[in-house]
Structure formats: C-alpha cells, structure tokens
Amino acid sequence: MCGIFGVWFLDGRLPRAGDVERARDTMVSRGPDDAGIHIEPGVGLAHRRLSIIDLTPAGRMPMADEEETTFLVFNGEVYNFAELRSELETLGHRFRTRTDSEVVLRGYREWGVEVFNRLDGMFAIGIWDRRRQEMILARDAAGEKPLFYAWDRRRLIFGSTLDSILAWKEPWSVDEEAVGDYLGFGFVRAPRTAVSGVRKMLPGTYAVFSTRAEPRVGTHFAMLDPARAGEQALSLDEVEDRVRTAVHSRLVADVPLGAFLSGGVDSSLVCALIAKAREVRTYTIGFDDPRYDESRHARAVAEHLGLESVTRVISEAEVLAEVPEVLRAFDEPMADYSALPTLAVSRLARSEVTVAVTGDGADELFGGYRYYSAVRGFAAYARVPAPLRRAVAAAAGRVAMSDRVDRALQRTRCADVAEFFANSGFFRGAVAGGSLGVVRPDLVGRAPGIVASFHRGSSPPADPVAAGMAWDVANTLPEAWLCKVDRCSMAVSLETRAPLLSKDVIHLAQRLPMRDKVRIDQRKVVLRRLLKRYLPEELVDRPKQGFTPPMARWMRGELAPRLEKLRSSALAERGLVSAAGLGSLVTEHVDGRADHAQLLWSVLALDTWMTDRGLA
Template sequence: MCGIAGIIHFDGKPVDVKALETMSNLVVHRGPDDMGFLLFDSKGQNKPLFSSYPFESNIKKYNGGFSHRRLAIIDLEDSGRQPMTNEDQSIWVTYNGEIYNYLELKEELLSFGHKFHSKSDTEVILHGYEQWRCDLFSHLNGMWAMAIWDDKKKELILSRDRFGIKPLYYFFDDHLLIFASEIKQILPFIIKKITINESLLFRYLTIGAMEEEDETFFNEIKQVKASHFILFKKDSSKKTTSFYQLNFNSDIGVFNNNYTDIKNRLKDLLTDSIKLRLRSDVPVGTCLSGGIDSSSIVLIASKLLPYQYKNQGRQKSFTAAYINEPDIDETIFAKKVIKKAGTDGHFIYPLSEKFWEEIDELLLFHDTPTHTPSIYPQWKVMEKVKQEGIKVVLDGQGADELLSGYLGYIPIFFAQLIKDKKWSYFFHELLTHVEIYSLFNTFNLLMVTMRNLIRKEHLPRWKLTKSYIKKDFLKNFNEFPTLIKRSNKNLQQRLYQDFFLLSLKSLLKYEDINSMRFSVEARLPFMDYRLVEFIFSLPANFKYRNGKTKWILRKAMRGIVPDKIINRIDKKGFEYPEKKWFYDKKEIIKEIIQQGKDEIKIYIKTEDLLLHLESLLKQPVGSSFIWRIINLILWEKRLKNFYN
C-alpha cells in the first residue's frame, strides 16, 4: 500500500521536480517507510532517485516523472522499492495496492521464461505487462491504482481495480497530465484553474448524493473509473477502456431448500479470499463490529493465521464501542467472537467531544465533502490499529451491498414480488416479517414499498432541503435532482448499482482515506472478484428469505459464527450516537454555520437554516443535511487557503 503521483508534459516541457517532491510529501501518511522518484524524457533517458539521494534542484531535461511513497507490506527489502523497472528499463511502474494472487502469477510467468529479482508483487505487474500488455489487469486478483510508463512507446497507462477499492485521480489539459492517489496532491498546481462541480454539489446538498462515474467535486479533476484503464499517447491523445464487466442474475428465484452446494461454495470462496488476503510480511489484524460479516472474517482468519505468517502471534481485533448506547453498541456480540476466536480484542470509544475537536483534521484528509459522520468511528478504529503496531487489517466492506444486508433493501424485494405478481411468495414474506418484527414495522415497510413502486425514493429529503437552498442556485438545475436511476423494483439490479456504481463507491473512498491516514492497509475479503461474481449469479431469494437478510451467508456460516450473531435481525453499520453528537452539540454547530456564512451564502439561506436549526437536528434527515452544510463550509475554507 502506497501513495503515488506523476506529472507528464506531452509537449516536451521540463517537469518541475520539486512539484513531484511536494506531491510525495503531501501523502507521507500513505507511505512512511520509503520514498522514490523516477524522471524520464522522450529520448529514453531515465533517472530513478530514492530517499537516500538528495534531490537535484537544477534538473531540467526531463519531461515526465513519478513519485512514490511506500508502506512496506510484502518484501520489506530494498528490492521492493518503487518506482520499479524491468531488466532493460523499458517498463516502469508505480502502484498502490496489493495483488493477492501474485505468487500464482509469478509461477505462471516463470514458466514463460521471465526472471525475478525480488519477492514483491510489484515485479509481477512488470513482467505481467511484458507478457500480456493491458490484458494483465484481467489476470490480477487484488486492489490497485497504478501507472505504467512504456518507455519504448512513450505511453502512459493508468489503471484501477475492478471495484474501485483504491483511488486514482487525474488532471489532463493542454498536454499536461497530473495523476495522484489523493486530490490534495493535484490541487496546489492547478488551484487557479479549477471550478466547483455545481451539478454534483446540488445533488449532494439536496439528497446527499456523491460522485458518479468519473466525476469529482471539481470539474477539472477526474477519477479513473473502476475496472478501467486509460492510455495516454505521446501525441496527447487519450483512450479509456473497460477491462471487466460484472453481470448479475435479475430473477427472484424459486422458493425451495436445495441450497447445500451453494452455501458450501460460498464458504469455500470466502475462506480462500481470506487466505489470500493474509499474505503479508507484517502482522495482520481484523476489524470486528459484531455483525455476521466481520465475525465470519475474524473466525475464519483465526484458523488460517498460524499457517500463513509464522511471526503473527495472537490475532488483534478492533471494535468501535459506545457506553450507555444500547441501540448502536455491539460489544456483547464482538465479545462472543473474541472469546471463540481467541483474539486480542481492542475496544475503541469514539466520543462526541473528540469528534468536534478533530473535525477539521478529519475533513482535511478527506479532501472533499462526505455524506456521513460515521466516518469518524472508523477513523478512530484505524488510529488504534496504528497504535498497536498493525499495518494490515481485514474488514467486511462490500458484504452489505453483495448480500442485501441493509434493511432498506427489503421493500425493494417486496416491490419486485408485487411487480412480478408473486402473490403467494409475497404474503409468505409479509406474514414472516410481522412475526419477526411487528405489525407496525411491517406497515411502515409497506409504505416504503409503495413509494418504491412509484419512484419517490428521495422525496422526503428533497422536500426538506430545497426550502433552504438559494433560488438562484436552484434555478440552474432541474426541479428534482437527476441521478443514475436506482432500481426500486428489482433487488439484484439495485445491489449491482449500489455495489458497482453508487453507495459502496463512497464507503470504499472513506475506508481508504481513514486507513491510510494512519498508514494502515485495509483488505476486503468480500470484494474478491470470484466471490462477487458467484454471489451476483444467485437469484434474489438467496439474499433475502424468511424475513432474514444475508440469508445464504447465515446458512454458510452456521457452526463457524456463534448462533447469537447468525440469528440477529437488527442491522448496524458504523453507527454513531446522533443525539449526543449533534443535537446536544447544537451550539458548536450554530457557531460553525455563523462563522461560515460567507462560504455558503451563494448556496444556502443561512438565516432560515439557523432559525430552524434545533428542529432540523431532531430528525435524521435534518441532521444529515446539517452535516453536509458543515462539510461545505469547512471545504470552502480549505479551498480559500489553498488559493491564497
């Protein structure tokens, strides 16, 4: 895991080597173990530099360069340094991530006659590119954001993993390309060129939408899309290509009990995914919430770790916990897993006072506005991981979108049953839901189902927020925010959208920033593409059945995960005590808004917002809107500081 960056002038202008150094220094947190640089030009001259060398300020003849910050995980020796090259220095790579099947690929490449000089996964990328060119990416099982410089062709390739686990941003204009792991690395060099993406800002403020496709909050800065690579040629042309397509089964499925082979296959794939993600030359820890996803990972890893890494010692697990908050605290479940797995369990207690003290730093590292304060509990967990000397953690990200883990997916399943006229199946699930939950809960579920059938998903948020948006800002956009049309009547299609295009995209971004802020690599076993493809090939009723979300995972983990967790019907993500953090801190919030009037005056009716602040903070939709306002204020202030 690392931080990468690069600058290329395709018109032959000299690259500012001090700019590369600045880009590297802005992400020391992503790679504190080493730093490396590469300078290259159109004549085939290359100059690698590492941290042991002083930077030569008078270098003028190179028109391109890479910078690299290293977090050493696999092959801790100097042989694993980046940027890395092949034998004849015709191919160079700087990359962030891990290729989990690098050992298998190495054996395959050796059979083709390639020779290796390190034990790193980076060298596998180099020889893989020599062998397969851009077909390389289809061979990789892992997470990555990489830049490959083909010195013979004078071409650059930017590539991002199948699901966008690792970030990769770029600016391309007038023969100048700048790319980086974080937006903050690009901003200083184009600050007077950038404009805010007001279309995204409008969707963000009104309904909490985040980035879609390749967009960011800046019009001029894009992100490489997941499962794509971009080829930049020496004539400044650019071509974007997809190397992976995820398919899904849109059927509801037949209601029967023939699932033994399927649950066993899921268990085997998850176990192998965890086994691959335990490959490391440093100890591996685990994030543990107390839900079935993280519990499965911790318990399977506890059986595998002694055979994976001889110096591992006792597995350390990390759990966010809340005193006197029974509605969101999962300590009781986490302790059951810790006892069964025999882990060294660490509990972290995020506090509202600390949250408001650290909010500037938190949002500074996130670069652009965020949609939930729940990023803070994860931030504190990763801070503790670092304090315990752990560089790698396994986490359960992606399982909810794969397996219909959120309760909000239930009305989509119900709407699909109604639309497809599966009446006996519908009434079976309806009555089961009444038995498990309550008549009142089921009535509310039906109301949401009806709203889904007439496509009014975002209406409550829109009704509340639009009254506080300035008319001059509103009139620039459609009456109702336009989005990728989320499916509200087909569960599998909605899961595909959330997993590949929408909500998970933001969660992966937050996970990357929160973990890398503390020089920790987060690995996600549920996002192994083999497991993802298998789960999406199953019909919807393997995700939700008999009133239970993640139905097939519950069946697969029976006997591994404690029954008390298998049988849970509640769902908690990275929650936070909303009342304590927001309503009880309304004076702090009021002060932030009052001091930030100038930053939001062209977007928000500030006086109306302050007048109704207390009532807004009493409701989830309102407090979420206030969080977005706070993000906007602090973000705009940071941009002013950058500009000045």
C-alpha cells in the same frame, strides 16, 4: 499501501522535481516508510511507500524494468501475485524482488494492458511506457483504491488523492454541478469530482493516454455483468470454499496483521475464516452510550472463535475531538459521519498492526441493507391503487411520529418501486425534501430521478431488489463506503483488505439466486447460513445496530456552535445554499423540532473542504 503521483507534459518539458515532490508529500500518511521520484523529459513520477511485502529498499518505486523503458508506480495489493509470478518465470522473466509491484511491472511487459484482467486485488496503477510514449492508468475492480486525473491534451496529472493534484499549482475551481451531485447523493459520482477538470478513474477500468489520440479507455472487470447474472443454486460448501480462499489469500504480509470486528455478520464471518488459518487480534470500537454500543457482542464473537479481542470504548468527548481530523482526512467531501468511529477503530488497530482485514462489500453483493427488504415489501404493496396508498399515508401522517417514520410513510406514496428505492437508502432517505429551499434550485432535486431512471433501466420486472443492489454496487459502495474506509485507514497509515470483494466472491454473488440474498424477513441469507457453521445462532440472528454515532444528539450539544457558523458559511457566500434556509434547518435541529443531522453534516463537510483547500 501507498500513494502515487505523476505528471506528463506532452511537449516534453522537464517537470520540476520540487513540484513533483510537493504533490507526492501531501500523501505522507499513505506511505510513511519510503519515498521515490523519477524525472525525465516530459515525465515526473513519484511514490510514497507503506511497506507490506518485501520491506527492503528493493521494493522502492517508481520501479523500472532492466532496460529502463517502462516505469511503474503502484498503490495496493495483488493477492494472486505468487501464481502470476510463477507463470511469468516460466515465460523467462527473472525477478529482483519479492514484491507484487514487480509482478505488475513484468506482467505489463509480457501482456500489455491485458495484465489488469489477471490481477485479483485492490490497486491504483500508473505506468509510463517510454517506447510507446504512453501513460497507462488502471483502477481495481470494486474501487477500493482511489485514482484521480486531470487531462487536457497538453498535460496529464494523476494521483491517489485529489489533494495531490490540487498541490500542482494551477487555477483549480469547484465544480458546482458536482456540488449538486454531492448534496443529492452524499458523494460525488464518478467520473466527476468536486473540482472542475479533475476526474476519477471508474472502478474496473484502465486508460491509455498518448500523444496521438484521445485516451483509449477499456474495462478489465465489470462489477455489473449481465452475462454472469443468473439463478444458479450453489451448495453451502461451495460458497464456503470460495469465501475461505479469498480470506486466506489476504493474510500474506511481512508486517503485523489483524482484523476489524463489529460483531455483525460480515466481519464475524471473515474473522471466523481467519481463525481457521492463523491467530490474529481483532479490533473493536464501542461507545459509552449502550444504545449505540455493540462491543460486548463483538467480544463474545471473538471469544467463541478463540481470537484475542482488543476493544476500546470511547466517550462522546473523544469522538467529537476527532471531528476536525475526520473532515481533514477526506480529500473530497463525503457525507457519512460514521467516518468518526471508522477513524477511531483504524487508529486503534494501527497502534499494533499495519494491515487490517475487513468485511466490506457484503451488504451490496449479498443484500444486507434494510431498505432492500423494504423494496421487496413495497413491490407487493404497490399493487394497491395509488389513491388508496396516498389516503392511508395521509391518515397515518396525522399521528405524531418520528422523522424517520414520517419519511417512510411519504415513500409509500411513490408511483412505483423505482421511485420508492430512489427515495431510500444512504443519504437520500434521510434528506429527501430537506434540501429543498436550502440548496440553489438548479443544483438540487436531480438525485431521485437519476436513481429511479437507473433502477427502471436495470431491473428485470420480477426483481426490483436486484436493480437497487446494482445501483449500490456501482455507486454507493465505491463512492461512500470504500472511500470512507480508505481515507480513514490511510489517515493513520493502516492498510485494509476486503476479501469479500475478491473477483471470485463477486462472481459467486452474481450467480446466486435472489432468495439466497434478500427476503422480506431476512437479508444476507446465504452468509448467515454459513456463519452458523462457526457461531451459535444467538450470536448470528440478532438485530444489527450499525456503526453509526448519535450525531443528531451531538449536533444539539457539543457540535451546535459549529452548526451556528454555517449560517455565514462559504457555501452561502458563493450562493450555493440559502443562508436563511440553512439557518432555519440549524434552528429546527438544535431546538429538537426536526432531525436534519445527515444534511447538516454534509453541508459542514462540504464547507470545511472548500475552505481548507482555498476553493471557497
């Protein structure tokens, strides 16, 4: 894993090496092992390296071909690089290194941008083609690796992090419409970023920038591919073979490798398949509060699989001490406070290994979230006339219940299943209505309508769950979950690999009938069946607690002083939020009258991000 940076002045002026190095070195944690730079008239390329395969200096980047007409900066891993290398060798290419980076470089020379179609991996790529006077950028299929850019026909700046671009001295400013996106979704949806004039490459795309025309953008892989969607029944043996192949392809490394293990279906299945190939250590974080701790179950899974388990149970004080580091790790605000245990388990793993295999992606591809079952249930309940549903919700609402139950009752009033889904899920379900009266009116309230419109446009009438899963694949997965894992792992120089996001596994998930994914009473149906080949039923069919700390309670205790400071935050000073409305939310939460933890954390993350980067 690495960090890449580049600048291209179309007027041909020479970039200053010191400016390029300053931007590059904002990413030292992404690449602590080596650094490189290439400067020529108009172009500056830079790289920070975390050495994983071929640890010799031969793998240093920027990497050039023999003629020094094509230059590559690369972040990520290509898991099918050995097969591609063999194919290129038969075509006459002679390799100087054992790296997957050189396979990408020579693949581009042979196939041009078609090389991206051939790569199975996670990557952010920058290629300077001097012959064509073109700069090419590409991002992996699922969006595991970030890639930001700023383009205005005079210059192109790109980097693995938003901070690397902000280090390039220009008058950057906050994109207020993107702030509204963030406060509605919990993340900024690509291609926007929180900074005006800076964009994210969409997952599965590439862009060719030239002096002759506007960028030419293409798709090399579509996570949402209607042509592949279908109801193709597959045997459990075929599912197992596809997933096992993906897992084993992600075990190649010249450095120590381990695996995250929470004890849930996804990480347990990945670890079970790893155990058939090699010995590894698993890494688990637990909480000292048993209501939130799953480490004992994770240890039981590891023991059954014959894997050595490394577990650390952390106290409330230890988790809260990580709050400043977590907020610093995100170069763009993201509202998920489960980043706290994610950083903790990344730090634990990095104390012994350089690569950790994860179970990311299964919830979106195979239907793991509770609200998918709720959508299935509401689709049936929606047949009840709306006035009667509203009456039932109103009657139930007169009984004192938790905020979570109250929000669920409110959703039963929804006009249709698209509106129901739009008010469910990550962040939206927790803050529905809470931001009204707090966030500036022109910035808030768009999110549910955007999601509902997507749902109605994507959903076959018979399958509303598929439309909800499509939203999460295109948005929540790359912008929330993969972003979280990338930033937390890279903060401690740990590479993470997600075999369930292999192209082959994605194709498999697209082809499966919905009955093998989500039912009202069960989710990830086919993965659970497969896991029972490796674990006894009692270790598979158990409630999942989730990897989430008790933030609501902490915000009434240790974190309460930080919330009080929000009353005079930079957001209020800019008029993005109402100081009075925000103060009321803080008071209601701290006094225990309501649970606003999700919304308050999102405001805290945004305020910290703006202040730390001088954008307040």
